[in-house]
Amino acid sequence: MQINPYLFILPRTPGQIVWNYKDHTQHELDLDYSSRLAQLIHNPELYDNDNIIDTQLLNAGILTVSVINNPVWGWDELSKIYHIGTRNIPCEYIPDNIHEWARQYLEHCNEVLASSPPADDTAERPPGRRIALPAPSTLNDDSLSNALTRRKTCRSFTGSAVRLSDVGSLLYLTLGYLREREGDCDDSIAEGLDARRSSPSGGGLNACEGYLLIQNVEGLAPGVYAYHPTEHALSLINPSPDTALGNLLGGQHFINNLPLGLFITARFDRLWWKYPHSRAYRMAFVEAGHLSQTFQLAATALGMNTWLTGAFADDQVDTLLQLENATEQPLFFVGCGESDGQAMCQEMRDLLRETPA
Structure with a gap:
């Protein structure tokens, strides 16, 4: 058993957030899950198929069966987290053509404009x-x-x-x-922008x-x-x-x-x-x-x-x-x-x- 190398743990009382910054997934762990994860980080060989916490950590991608490729990184971990964490924008649906893109982008803009922009x-x-x-x-x-x-x-x-x-x-x-x-008018530009x-x-x-x-x-x-x-x-x-x-x-x-x-x-x-x-x-x-x-x-x-x-x-x-x-x-x-x-x-x-x- 392996620990996913793309994890970042944030302390958030009363538990902790485990963030997989490569896959953009987050999991909130209580004390029992946090304690068990700490044990497995110390020794992954303690993994037990009969332990429901272990299997849930595996299903969540916090643990992995195989070694995940972790490329050499010459800077510190923060720059690595920033770079990998901002890769591959998650998108529920990739438009197939320009018409679908236009409709999808317009819908997104309308959702944004439904809330007030930050004050100047x-x-x-x-x-x-x-x-x-x-x-x-x-x-x-x-x-x-x-x-x-x-x-x-x-x-x-x-x-x-x-x-x-x-x-x-x-x-x-x-x-x-x-x-x-x-005077460079364009009716696609929202008012105020x-x-x-x-x-x-x-x-x-x-x-x-x-x-x-x-x-x-x-x-x-x-x-x-x-x-x-x-x-x-x-x-x-x-x-x-x-x-x-x-x-x-x-x-x-x-x-x-x-x-x-x-x-x-x-x-x-x-x-x-x-x-x-x-x-x-x-x-x-x-x-x-x-x-x-x-x-x-x-x-x-x-x-x-x-x-x-x-x-x-x-x-x-x-x-x-x-x-x-x-x-x-x-x-x-x-x-x-x-x-x-x-x-x-x-x-x-x-x-x-x-x-x-």
């Missing part, structure tokens, strides 16, 4: 005044290929101030609801938000600002952190003088509303990636260099963005400003040039 917390938080941003300017760059070939990750910034007009253009092109697409950004978003939900960390922008006091895409405006939510930026971003102190950074967050509640399966968690990261690339290309076209990272102190960033214990969570950070174009900071270049003793 960013519209109400914080309650302070809005700071209107300049209208986006026309970029001087003559082609997308120019921006793509010139974009590079830099780790040496001058700290020079960024113009407010460039901030307006950058945010509008990355996170703004495009006025240019307001017609806002469109320059980057794709799963289900058109625009589940990602943006928070600016301003250190040196003309006309804006240093601090942390929420961006409101509907109004194309900012609101101050916190003063500048009382620690160097590098302390927030994994000790990467070469970035301490970055004039402008953007935390990209995800509203998980928006995704839960339409997509109950955990595979939608992947879409949050995909959308953040789209926005990151758009930000970098727009910044490059505006004449700036960029830097990006997924390494940050989550608890500190949560506090800074006022997102403690929220259904909105930070996923990524991108920044831009004037740079000498170096891929590595001067300190690292000096270290690499040192002659071994």
Whole structure:
């Protein structure tokens, strides 16, 4: 007898939940079943065909007769659980043709729309005044290929101030609801879900938000600002952190003088509303990636260099963005400003040039 290798056990008083994250099945065990499972985990040879608990654990797939292939995994168990647990969306019926798909998807959307979408917390938080941003300017760059070939990750910034007009253009092109697409009508789009950004978003939900960390922008006091895409405006939510930026971003102190950074967050509640399966968690990261690339290309076209990272102190960033214990969570950070174009900071270049003793 074998223990299924794809089990994750959650303590839920007065029992425990055994989750088969590969097959997407869950079983609640009371004390008797939990105790027996613990014995069998310690020694599977104790399995007894005459023990009703044992046979029920076998029928539930918690135990298996044969060895289940368990591929080598180079990361920790959490990443394995996440990856395998979001594979193979369970579907009661796979449509055979486009007509069946359309009917099935419409039925799903109608079920979703029967409940109210999550409230737009960013519209109400914080309650302070809005700071209107300049209208986006026309970029001087003559082609997308120019921006793509010139974009590079830099780790040496001058700290020079960024113009407010460039901030307006950058945010509008990355996170703004495009006025240019307001007339792009489609009767298949539900009311309230017609806002469109320059980057794709799963289900058109625009589940990602943006928070600016301003250190040196003309006309804006240093601090942390929420961006409101509907109004194309900012609101101050916190003063500048009382620690160097590098302390927030994994000790990467070469970035301490970055004039402008953007935390990209995800509203998980928006995704839960339409997509109950955990595979939608992947879409949050995909959308953040789209926005990151758009930000970098727009910044490059505006004449700036960029830097990006997924390494940050989550608890500190949560506090800074006022997102403690929220259904909105930070996923990524991108920044831009004037740079000498170096891929590595001067300190690292000096270290690499040192002659071994």
